[in-house]
Amino acid sequence: MSSEPVDEGKLAAVGVAALDEQLYRQLLTAPGSTLAELTSGTGIGATRARQAISRLERCGLVSRRPGVPARFIPAPPDVAVGSLIARRQDELERARLEAESLLADFHQGTRYEHTSQVVELITGQSTISQRAAQLMSGAEQEVVLFDKPPYVGAKDNPDEMDALARGVRWRAIYSTESLTEPGQLARMTAFRDAGEQARLSPVVPTKLVIVDRRLALLPLGVDGADVAQTAVLVHPSSLLSLLVTHFDGMWERSIPFDQHLNGGKPPAKSEQRVLQLLSAGLKDEAIARQLGISLRTTRRWIAHVMADRGVTTRFQLGLVVARELTS
Template sequence: MDDASASAYQHAVLLGRFVRAEVASALGVTEQEAGRVEEALTTLRLLRPMPGRPDELVPVSPDAAAADLVGPAEAEIREMQQAVSSVKTQMLGLLPAYFETRRRRNQAEAFDVISDVGVLQSMLDEWGTRCRVELLTSQPGGSRRPGAMETALPLTLDRLHRGVHVRHLYQHTVRSDLATTDYVRAVTAEGADVRTTDELVDRMLIYDREVAFLPEQHVEGRSPGAIVVREPTLVAFLCKVYDHMWAGAAPFTPGEEDATDIADDLKRSIIRLMAQGHKDEMVARRLGMSVRTCRRHIARIMEEMESTSRFQTGVNVALYGLLGADFSPSGAAAGEAAGLGTS
């Protein structure tokens, strides 16, 4: 309603009727404009024909006009609300049977194999929403795939704001990844705990210490799914494994970490894996770094050990005791015994 319509309505209320010519004269507008105002007021139910005199329009109170105008819509809304309430009541009535049946199923089935990636993502979303106490994640490898951290950030912040304690375990190599560092800085500012270690067994997500998601193994020709573990004893064991890895990991707070300690840890891990006979490709994969980066570390180690070959490096490692008491090769070919003599 514009100012002209409001003034015309007030004039009609004052006279008890709406006459187009009188309204045009009173408002100083053309009869064509008065006709437009009449149409607007009629549409808004503020004017209606007088009973017995259909050609004469009389004003109607705003509350009566509003009831006439929105009454059908309100009735439709009430019907929809009743229908929604009925559906909810019927569905919620199935909850006891659902939880009891699921409890029996969980007792009978220690785990499920979810091969469909779409179904798996839906389950992860559901558990992420239901999580109330704690989320534990273990994510091996180096740099995350493009966009992964941007997608994960709002989800993690939402869980933190709901009071969920979030713990992330990464490998040391992510400390040089800009996207991961930005993500860690944002979530630790909101209360998340993040640590890194040299090696991680595999990817793992544990929600509220009730259900664990582990990657599907030995999959060819499709994207791997996950194993969903619900059996309490198995989940408790996985939690102990996670807590053990967590205890040996180094806190990761961007800008505050001790780069020297992390570098020494990586160096020892590379030496240990070389000593076990692993080639450069396997060492790189185990430590979540590229083969080029791995070889650069190996070259630096050989330079520090003042050796010109892997064999000589193995001998020097044994002499310097860099692998600790557990490393005790016998004989002159210490490098070969340690696996460092292999190419």
């Protein structure tokens, strides 16, 4: 009699093979069974069953009673599986420490070998995306970035949400042209609400992400297909220091995204968004797309904002808004 293939078990993460888990589960419902009783009708061969039981004994999931034939007793799952989890956590921690040691050796051995150890060329959209995800998921203290179109793939960033949940500081400078992308304002607001610090600038030079001030990833090309297909990973060097300094300078000169207007009664939520987009230099059509409203409604709201501040031209309104945002 043959048996169906056994899928990977739920205890595989702690090193328990699927067959071993199957026998352990049977023992939980029939403690004191012999090996023959456990495998009866399953099609599992005697040799494989003995090997599985031996592995279960070694990892502490099963013990045997004296006598012939041997009868087996399952260990309580909370104790036995908990012990396996703790053991695996210890192994992972040792592996992490070993990786840090290996990285130190790598840096020491390649420090002066070649410029490619300072600037690493990465090609292919999927490879670049994978490396960016690795950098952000491995962030320990801070991620800073420039954000600008064109966008490739999904615009939502689950890696950012995970990093913010871990307590990683996240600062982003968005190009004002990115606000012309449908739904971008809503995404920026969601990131802000999750803890991101965001600013706007009309002169974002390129996409850029810097992680923990020790690695930077940016496209090699300025525009066209190269932006998505070729990138460079910058390791600790004077070039990396220059990129960090440039970001810090841009941050100081950029407009806070969530800056609330000072003085008087706070504006309604819709009015705040209109002011943010106007201060970023967007035209009426782009504002309408961002807010998901008609062009007619957008212009009516803008007229209301102008009347509320006693101005008659968009130029005058820009001066008033700029003064309020910086006061």
